[in-house]
Amino acid sequence: MSVQTLYSDGARPVRRVVIAGGGTAGWMVAALMGKLMGKLLDIRLVESEEIGTVGVGEATIPALHTYHELLGLNEAEFMAATQATFKLGIKFEGWKAPGEDYIHSFGLTGKDHWSAGFQHFWLKGRERGLAAPYGDYCLELRAAEEQRFAHLPNNGMNYAYHLDATRYARFLRGLAEAHGVRRIEGKIAAVLREQPGEGDLTALQMEDGSRIEGDLFVDCTGFRALLLGQTLGVGYEDWSHWLPCDRAVAVQTASVREAPPYTRSIAHPFGWQWRIPLQHRVGNGLVYSSRELSDADAPDMLRRHVEGELITEPRLLRFQPGQRHEVWHRNCVAMGLASGFIEPLESTSIHLVQRAAIRLMRLFPAGGIREVDVREFNQQTTQDLQHIRDFIILHYHVTERDDSALWRHVRTMAVPETLRHRIELFRETARVFRPLDELFAENSWIQVMMGQGISPQHHHPVADLMGDAELSQFLNNIRSQVSRQLAGLPPHQAYVERLCAPY
Ligand code: FAD
Numbered sequence: 001m002s003v004q005t006l007y008s009d010g011a012r013p014v015r016r017v018v019i020a021g022g023g024t025a026g027w028m029v030a031a032l033m034g035k036l037m038g039k040l041l042d043i044r045l046v047e048s049e050e051i052g053t054v055g056v057g058e059a060t061i062p063a064l065h066t067y068h069e070l071l072g073l074n075e076a077e078f079m080a081a082t083q084a085t086f087k088l089g090i091k092f093e094g095w096k097a098p099g100e101d102y103i104h105s106f107g108l109t110g111k112d113h114w115s116a117g118f119q120h121f122w123l124k125g126r127e128r129g130l131a132a133p134y135g136d137y138c139l140e141l142r143a144a145e146e147q148r149f150a151h152l153p154n155n156g157m158n159y160a161y162h163l164d165a166t167r168y169a170r171f172l173r174g175l176a177e178a179h180g181v182r183r184i185e186g187k188i189a190a191v192l193r194e195q196p197g198e199g200d201l202t203a204l205q206m207e208d209g210s211r212i213e214g215d216l217f218v219d220c221t222g223f224r225a226l227l228l229g230q231t232l233g234v235g236y237e238d239w240s241h242w243l244p245c246d247r248a249v250a251v252q253t254a255s256v257r258e259a260p261p262y263t264r265s266i267a268h269p270f271g272w273q274w275r276i277p278l279q280h281r282v283g284n285g286l287v288y289s290s291r292e293l294s295d296a297d298a299p300d301m302l303r304r305h306v307e308g309e310l311i312t313e314p315r316l317l318r319f320q321p322g323q324r325h326e327v328w329h330r331n332c333v334a335m336g337l338a339s340g341f342i343e344p345l346e347s348t349s350i351h352l353v354q355r356a357a358i359r360l361m362r363l364f365p366a367g368g369i370r371e372v373d374v375r376e377f378n379q380q381t382t383q384d385l386q387h388i389r390d391f392i393i394l395h396y397h398v399t400e401r402d403d404s405a406l407w408r409h410v411r412t413m414a415v416p417e418t419l420r421h422r423i424e425l426f427r428e429t430a431r432v433f434r435p436l437d438e439l440f441a442e443n444s445w446i447q448v449m450m451g452q453g454i455s456p457q458h459h460h461p462v463a464d465l466m467g468d469a470e471l472s473q474f475l476n477n478i479r480s481q482v483s484r485q486l487a488g489l490p491p492h493q494a495y496v497e498r499l500c501a502p503y
Helices: 024-037 064-071 076-082 117-126 139-146 165-178 225-232 298-304 349-362 371-397 405-412 417-429 442-451 461-465 468-489 492-502
Strands: 016-020 042-047 085-087 089-093 100-107 159-161 182-185 188-195 198-206 211-213 217-219 236-238 247-253 262-267 269-275 282-288 315-318 321-322 332-334
Touching: 016 024, 016 211, 024 042, 024 165, 024 349, 064 349, 076 165, 076 492, 085 492, 089 139, 100 139, 100 442, 117 461, 117 468, 139 468, 165 182, 188 225, 211 225, 211 442, 217 225, 225 332, 247 298, 282 298, 321 371, 349 371, 371 405, 371 417, 417 442
Parallel strands: 016 042, 016 217, 042 182, 089 262, 217 332
Antiparallel strands: 085 159, 089 100, 188 198, 198 211, 236 321, 247 282, 247 315, 262 269, 269 282
């Protein structure tokens, strides 16, 4: 079959882009496309206030800076508009075992040698009684613990944000509209194809009878996946045998304490709980397995585990962890929840929307949709997702918890081969390698693997070459530098208030 017949008859030029859905995903892609290609394209976004958005998704990772730089955002304005706080990492409470905590922070720990990462020298130091806790060699981790924050020169502080998802979508909408994106309010009643049940998408049929025609459609309709899933019939790869949580219940509460610069992730027998501190409130939720906790009991369970007055009613969300077999099919690309969902344990969904939006800009089919571009887009997406999937499974699999059927299952289950290899390599040799372009770097894997309880059996022999005095000086210098930098940082809460104060 030729490229033309497979994807778009005669490789039609793409000028009219229709984005279906205005949640975080829809407005993120609309703002970026408007800013970068608004002068070349006719971009319309359809959303329905009656249907609404998921309204969660409030913790991010540092890669969001790339997206904000592309948009040319002013950070203080963005933070004031979205009531954002800074995030230096995630505190995992009870994940290794009840009562034991660790922080997965952004940034680097210690200093690497060309032949071996810092962890090898630290392991040697620990063996000889010369090393402090591993986290003492990481500025972001210490700053998170002490609840301090400041911008440092030369990207000296690696950080992300906690933000209000609804305000973020509104903020991005303002930017998108300023770049010519047109918003259409209303419900999509049907998605039309060239012939009934066949061919490319041609238009969205709205409930009021109007039609919105396009050359390229971006499916951001959330879990419904109205275009890619329901209309084009692209199937879903289910990962629930590795990630058994399939529900979430979310609620917002009033702040009762200063906002720490980290997300809290608290393990429970039925799953886990998040706490995301914003300037004006706290986002809370339980992610759970419906086999361990019933939907009827979940709201009360959540109420028991939050502090501060409830300012919304608990909201139940059902999901299936996994990904679409293809996220780009024919003239439709899915982003956000329509493309798949890995649970929010490491705040990766907004990042995946960003990656997809940037990828679409790079592979934009202005001269017509070609199979080779589609294949490239799908391959890159699958790589991203599988890497993130493995990293999330790691948190569940490497644990000492056995206080429910959920934990007993994840501890003992067979994990993807790619992950099994990484764990084995680290356990036996302390080695971690980051294949090109992977999101989570060595520091993340090491912090989580050690935090979850892996203690490597060996280290690189280069660390043995150092005598006690030299090794001790090497470790102490790094630690002292971290302590000096830490002492100069103001409290996080005060820093945010100053940055976002009206002037
Ligand atoms: P939605 O917000 O559901 O938006 C769908 C849009 O489609 C809406 O505008 C709706 O009106 C429109 N729509 C649907 N059907 C129709 C129709 N028939 N007609 C017209 N319009 C229609 N991500 C993170 O990065 N960090 C986190 O901490 C995080 N936490 C999460 C916690 C949970 C429990 C869940 C479920 C997700 C979380 N996410 C997180 C993911 C994040 O919420 C989503 O990636 C993000 O909000 C994108 O959602 P979306 O825009 O794809 O879908």
